[in-house]
Structure formats: C-alpha cells, structure tokens
Amino acid sequence: MPKVTQQHMDARRKQILDAARRCFLRDGFHSTSMQDLFAEAQLSAGAVYRYFTSKDEMILAIAEDNMRDVLDITLAVAANQQGRSMGEVMAELLDVIRVKSVEEDVAGLAVLVWGEAMRNRSLAQGMDHFMGRIRANLTTLVREHQENGGLPVDVSAEAIASTMLSVLPGYILQVALLDPAVVAEVPDAVRALWPGPAAGGR
Structure with missing residues (x-):
C-alpha cells in the first residue's frame, strides 16, 4: 500500500472541514448529521472518521x-x-x-x-x-x-x-x-x- 503523504492528509482534512463549514452555515450544527457531512464531503464514513471522530x-x-x-x-x-x-x-x-x-x-x-x-x-x-x-x-x-x-x-x-x-x-x-x-x-x-x-x- 503506497504511503499517504502529509500533503494528502492535509488536503483531505481541509476537504472535510470545508464541507462541514458549508453544512453548518446552511443548516446549523444540530440539524447537520454525520451523514450530511459524508455526502457534502463526498467521502465515506471511514474516510471522515479517520480525521474526526465526531x-x-x-x-x-x-x-x-x-x-x-x-x-x-x-x-x-x-x-x-x-x-x-x-x-x-x-x-x-x-x-x-x-x-x-x-x-x-x-x-x-x-x-x-x-x-x-x-x-x-x-x-x-x-x-x-x-x-x-x-x-x-x-x-x-x-x-x-x-x-x-x-x-x-x-x-x-x-x-x-x-x-x-x-x-x-x-x-x-x-x-x-x-x-x-x-x-x-x-x-x-x-x-x-x-x-x-x-x-x-x-
């Protein structure tokens, strides 16, 4: 399995947080589910949970x-x-x-x-x-x-x-x-x- 670079990890983290910002601004914190975040980031649950557990x-x-x-x-x-x-x-x-x-x-x-x-x-x-x-x-x-x-x-x-x-x-x-x-x-x-x-x- 190829080694994941820090640059890739930083880019993926930014992708997730950018998606979270859009969701939170659109729907608020409590109305945004983790499923909403997965869909907005276009990533699997596993990919997101690797960076953020909640x-x-x-x-x-x-x-x-x-x-x-x-x-x-x-x-x-x-x-x-x-x-x-x-x-x-x-x-x-x-x-x-x-x-x-x-x-x-x-x-x-x-x-x-x-x-x-x-x-x-x-x-x-x-x-x-x-x-x-x-x-x-x-x-x-x-x-x-x-x-x-x-x-x-x-x-x-x-x-x-x-x-x-x-x-x-x-x-x-x-x-x-x-x-x-x-x-x-x-x-x-x-x-x-x-x-x-x-x-x-x-």
Whole structure:
C-alpha cells in the first residue's frame, strides 16, 4: 500500500472541514448529521472518521482555524512591533476577519460557534484557551505602549487589553449580520482611537 503523504492528509482534512463549514452555515450544527457531512464531503464514513471522530471535533477544529490567523498576527506583532500603534494592530486584526469572512464566512461561523460554546464545555474550553493567548499577546503590546507613552498608565495593561479584545466580537457580529458598508470604516476608526505614541503621548 503506497504511503499517504502529509500533503494528502492535509488536503483531505481541509476537504472535510470545508464541507462541514458549508453544512453548518446552511443548516446549523444540530440539524447537520454525520451523514450530511459524508455526502457534502463526498467521502465515506471511514474516510471522515479517520480525521474526526465526531461533529464536536469538527466544530472545535473550525473554531481553532478561525482564531489561528488572529492569534498568529498578535504573536508576530508581540515579537516585533515595527513601530505600529495599537490602533494599527487592531485594525489589522479586523482586516483579517473581514477578508476571511468574504472567503469563508468566518464571521457567520463565529456567531454559530459562540452559541454552541454555551452548551459545549470542550468547545468553550478551546475558545477560552485561544482567547487567553490573544489577550496575553495584546497585554504585552499594551505594556510596551504604556512605557512609550502611547497608552495611559493609570489603568492596568490587562484591563486595556481586555477592552481592545472586546472590539473583535462586536465587529464580527456586525460583519455576520449587517451590510458590509456599515462596518467598512471601523478599522480606520480604530486607528484613530488608538494612535501611536507620537500622536497620543503623555
């Protein structure tokens, strides 16, 4: 039997998750059966179960994929700010969400995942883990901006990071439910609200 390459396994995993996204967006999590997923992916039950043992695993994998780009940006910026303001960092995160929503309806899936996380403990724990890592990266950035005079120092870095992180769900909800024109200028507004040290120094 020929050896299955990692590239083949990655492509098959993507095929399954893409099919799951389409099903979940069309019918919701609970109305989608495993048989629906097999048919949408055009794969046998065995082929799907080789990668995911349940719908819950697929939901968590999709949620993690959705969050990973946002996490990667905060990791990269935390390692090397390149002189960017907090507003620019937040605007970049919003731009990623917008682009991925156009390509994969990430915003719509995020809203479904939030609702599911209210009843699914493992999903809630996974979301808490990712959000915690993003919050930690933003906290590091906030501290550096506080030291540079770009953000107030009479409020904790953790509180400011949590406040900035609160922008993301509100933006995602609007992208999912409203006309794109409604939120088109939000990234620019975020840049203006949190300028760099030169514009917003002590």
